[in-house]
Structures are given as structure tokens and as C-alpha cells.
Amino acid sequence: MVRDARLALRPVDRLLLAYVAFATIVVVPRGGLLATGTLWVVVLDAPVAALILLGPRVPPDRRFGRLGYDFYPLLLVAPLSAELGVLNGRLDPAHILAHDRVVQAWEYAIFRGQPAYELIRRYPSAVASGLFHFAYFSYYGILVGGPVLLGLAGRRDAARRVLLAMMLAFVVCYIPFTLWPVAGPYFAFPHPTGTVRQVWGAKRVYASLARGASIGTAV
Secondary structure: OHHHHHHOOOHHHHHHHHHHHHHHHHHHHHHOOOOHHHHHHHHHHHHHHHHHHHHHHOOOOOHHHHHHHHHHHHHHHHHHHHHHHHHHHOOOHHHHHHHHHHHHHHHHHHHOOOHHHHHHHHOOOHHHHHHHHHHHHHHHHHHHHHHHHHHHOOOHHHHHHHHHHHHHHHHHHHHHHHHOOEOOHHHHOOOOOOHHHHOHHHHHHHHHHHHHOOOOEOO
């Protein structure tokens, strides 16, 4: 039965299994097997792996079970992102910020400056700030809305393809963020102040990052 379940795994299942195995292997030498952060990752990854392996065994006539199996990758985005914070939290922040300086040098070579820091200060428009931050915040809705709307429209195969593409994009980003983390503007630069920071879009973005930003993911 175990062999049959393994062979029945979908590409997205194999992708996520490979990633949780990678994350579990990486965290041990960073913090020791019994360190709190290490145990947090192992405690998260073990049930995730079990969920993935048991998914193909859900009977086809169990509608809600199959629905959960189809869309479970969406439920893993937030915890796997938080896990990156734990993985990178085992590193010295100065080590991570040294990577930022390398990336900032690339940006300076291209833009002759730091757009993430300079533009909002050079052109302090509350309207532009609201629009750009709202566009940034809409990412969360797009992430969930695409596959869910396709599923509600009865296009389950299309929803599965979108989920696979999304999770592949996440994993392709998560692996470099684990091996060569970059803090990003939220951690590396002072936050803007004044009306550009007080508009609704900016307040929502900064509130969400304050609650869930993982250092090392270039936010």
C-alpha cells in the first residue's frame, strides 16, 4: 500500500515533499537537533509530509476530502514562509545583511540608486503610496483567488496546474532564500514616515509584514 500511495503522488506532492525534506535537513546543522527552532521545523514538516503521503488514499467519493487534497498547497504557503523565518533565524542577522549589501550593489549598478528606499522619499505622494501598497497587498488575494475561482468554475484540472506552477515558484524562491538569505528593504532600510505611511494601503502592508514577515526572504 505504501508503494502504491507513493506512485500515486502528483507532481505538486513530490515537489512539496522534496522541499520539506530539504528544510528539515538544512535546519539541523544551523541550530542543533534539540534546539527550539529545529524542533519547530521538524514538528511542522512531519505532519505536512504525512498529509501529503495520505492524500492519494482519500476515496474518490469523499467530496470534501478530495477538495482538501486538491487545495491543501494553499494552506501551506503561510506556514512554509514562517518556517523560512525559523531557518534563517538560526543565522547571525549581520550575516544576512551582508548579502543585502551585495544585492544593493547590483541595484545601484542598474538604477544608480536604491529605488525601494529613495522613490517614496523623493516623491512623497500619498495617492501613489496608497496605490502601490494596495497593489502589493492584492498579492494575497491573487494567490488564493486564482485556484479557488478556477475550482468553483469546475475547472479543477486548471486549478491544479495553477497550484503546481505557484508552488514551484515558491520553492524555487525558498531554496535560495534558505541557502543565501537576503533580508530585504523591510528589514534593511528605515521605514518611511508621514502621510505616505499612514494611507490605508501602506498601513495594511506594514501591519501584515509586522505580523508575518520572515527575515531572509527579501521582503
